[in-house]
Amino acid sequence: MANSCRKLIFNIYLVFYCSAVIMPHICICSQFTSSPIDQFNKDPRAFPIATNGEIFPWHELRLPTVIIPLHYDLLIHPNLTSLDFVASEKIEVLVRDATQFIVLHSKDLEILNASLQSEEDVRYRKPGESLTVLSYPAHQQIALLVPEKLRADLRYSVAIDFQAKLADGFEGFYKSTYRTLGGETRTIAVTDFEPTEARMAFPCFDEPLFKANFSIKIRRESRHIALSNMPKVKTIELEGGLLEDHFETTVKMSTYLVAYIVCDFTSVSGTASSGVKVSIYASPDKWSQTHYALEASLKLLDYYENYFDIHYPLPKLDLVAIPDFASGAMENWGLVTYRETSLLFDPKKSSISDKLWVTKVIAHELAHQWFGNLVTMEWWNDIWLNEGFATYMELISLNITYPELQFDDDFSNTCFEVIKRDSLNSSHPISNQAKTAIQIKEMFDAVSYNKGACILNMLKDFLSEDTFRKGIIHYLKKFSYRNAKNDDLWHSLSNVSHQLSYRRLLNCLESDSASGGFCYSDSKKTSNTLAFQLAFLRKNVELKEMMATWTLQKGIPLVVVKREGRSLRLQQERFLSGVSKEDPEWGTLQERYLWHIPVTYSTSSSHAIHRHILKLKTDTLDLSEKTDWVKFNVDSNGYYIVHYEGQGWDELITLLNQNHTLLRPKDRLGLIHDAFQLVSAGRLTLDKALDLTRYLQRETSIPALLKGLEYLELLYRMVERRNISDVTENLKHYLLQYFKPVIDTQSWVDKGSVWDRMLRSTVLKLACYLNHAPCIQKATELFSQWMESSGKLNIPTDVLKVVYSVGAQTTAGWNYLLEQYELSLSGAEKNKILYALSTSKHQEKLMKLIELGMEGKVIKTQDLAALLFAIARNPEGQQLAWNFVKENWTHLLKKLVFVYILIAQLVKNPPTMKRPRFNFWVGKIRWRRDRLPTPVCLGLPGGSTGKESACDAADLGLMPGLGRSPGEGKGYPLQRSGLENSMDCIVHMVTKSRAQLSDFHNVYSSTQIFQLHKTECNQMFPKAYE
């Protein structure tokens, strides 16, 4: 896969180079060597059949590049009563090579007529010639056949009239509704095009490379307003009282960034330092929740203009809260659309986590105005260039604009989150092949977003912040209004880093390699000496090679460190969750994996950060002096996991117990994460990982404390789901005792730093979940007061979720919450109420929620996936949710855009079923009430000797969130019930071949699909379906 990808990029580069020389203003590249007409004439039988029975003249998924769109004139008239729209467009195109047809995208549009004018026709106002339109829905394409061949290097104007229904879902030009305070339901029409849905709104060349200018006109009734990418120039009154808004022509941009909305929203506006007008729009009753977003977006826009040294190129920027929205937000140029909970902030109902989320999403979408909108990836395989960068910029911008949000301490979690996914064999490279619309959609996942951001963060740490920034400014300036690919980025960064780093390295040599904390360590291997590193920096190609190991191969490396005297022996391998080194497939899964890892480490004898590039499978480093311990991956900036062989872990555990502050807070956080990950891979015993958490009572860094607590809670929930009451009780008692000091010091108010407040929310939620009497009492008291005040009492936002969840456990409380859910105008509050409702122990209540979610009125369809997931997390709801999903599989697929993700999440929490073998095994695990749990594994074949670590790994592998590898647990089939194996297997199928799975649905019913999985899974696990 990596090779063919490289080939494609290479071909594109060649053609790009030629076109750039011939037509510097039109940077369209082509991978095709012969013209479409030649191909068609050669073998017409190889071409598909259009809907009218004629041969469709194009057989590729990608459009031919002989026609280039330059400008679109769009007139759209949506009718919010009949819920449809009529529209017309004129596309000015340039013909690069003579052709007899024009192929463009169109999906679910009724084409009324199409005509063509040459430049001469336009000049002399001659009417257009009518064109024959062929349609090939499988590729979402139409072909316009012209009577006479279009001539090369000439411009033509294509006019198309078309109409369609406003879409039902969340894509294309779709309808969204909201309820007013007075109970009236109002409809708006809104677009969402990324990645391939502009074609649902107007026929177009719907690929990111076909950048063009857009002049948009929208007809509307006077009670509505219309918004689009650019400011409105004028409004014309038409016969019958209709109004027609004309918007300024856009800058050159890709189709997926076009946007327009017809609504009755109100706004609040401000002006950025550069004069750009920024407005936040929401439905009229929610206007009061728009002010924080305005403050944040003004601040962030100023920041980015300064950071990128490039002005935001449009005169205005609108941010709009949409009542029905599939994802978190969409960065349409000049008209960014958001889910309401990602933009609106209600000081009375939004918690500190809500505030952090809103700020992060605004920072993300504004970063896209440069990364994505100004410079766009050539093709969707490199979507990480958009998403990885925008995610990474959240960190950079918030550190400066909102230091009080302390997001820097939370960024490691962005990486930890994707490591779970990336350590499975079913992961994919950051830069991956994507051809069909579904494959393209699959690219929008944690690997593109989070891993993209994490490797950029690692690269910044390697190159230095200053070099990195200069490099990306170079990249953005060079490719403005154009498209770029991976290599273009590495080239820009290399160019800049070369001179800066060379200078830095010389300084380093002069002042001895230990000074400044940024000099490279010596190595026994000559290839890693300073001379080598000078050579490395001189050769731009090295950075490209290094980053290729991170973008073109999937997975995450494990660095195994062994200290022998003053030598450090390093070894790298592929980290695989759920696959033990003893498993037969381990070797095969390691083949050909090698990373260039910029490792960092600190030791007991030096505060300096030592650096080294591990390019080989094994390497050796010399320590200049004797040390008591060594800790790799300083500040968790690197995207790799570290395992310490020999006494390594014991030394670190001793250090944490004696004086944990000798390690940096992010290093402590990283150690907890890595230790539990290693347990899931069978490399470390659960005992050892739990030993590492013994110091937590003294932990002063809240992110590290929360990470330890998270793993202990997962352990508790795993045992609880198994219904082993004595173990559950003992572990509960232990947790409450051990964390008593921190639980007791929590107050029920919104006070303190961001992390103080996050700790309060988490700890009180856990304490109440564990039925801690004082917690339940306080929450019940607040809930009663809130009910008595008819919902008017303001409960502190940080404990709102806990209070509602405790209140939801009585029928009266549950019913009252459901009433309030319907009335609440705060998305943040609604989320908290819905979560609370989903924690009920009564299945009929949970079923009612699912029914409401399916109906889509009280609980919106956009929230159905989150609701099902929350119910599946509830031990009483697991089976219910799972059965529901199985029975309604086909229906859900139609309803939910990202249903695959939901399914994967659901089945990662398999329902509690009879698991005789597993229960027997867990039954051997006992926890004493007064000390840390010590698992004793007796269930493995061959007894416990020498196999504890494998046993522990299997156990933790079943815990949600610990990265159990779906379908890869062959190492421990005997401890796992058939159901669990089959569930994992289905997750594997779903996550690995989602496109394929979706294709199945055109052919098979849901029962047959599960049967299909069953057959395939049975081959993987002979006893999967006992």
Ligand SMILES: [Zn+2]
């Ligand atoms: Zn994004």
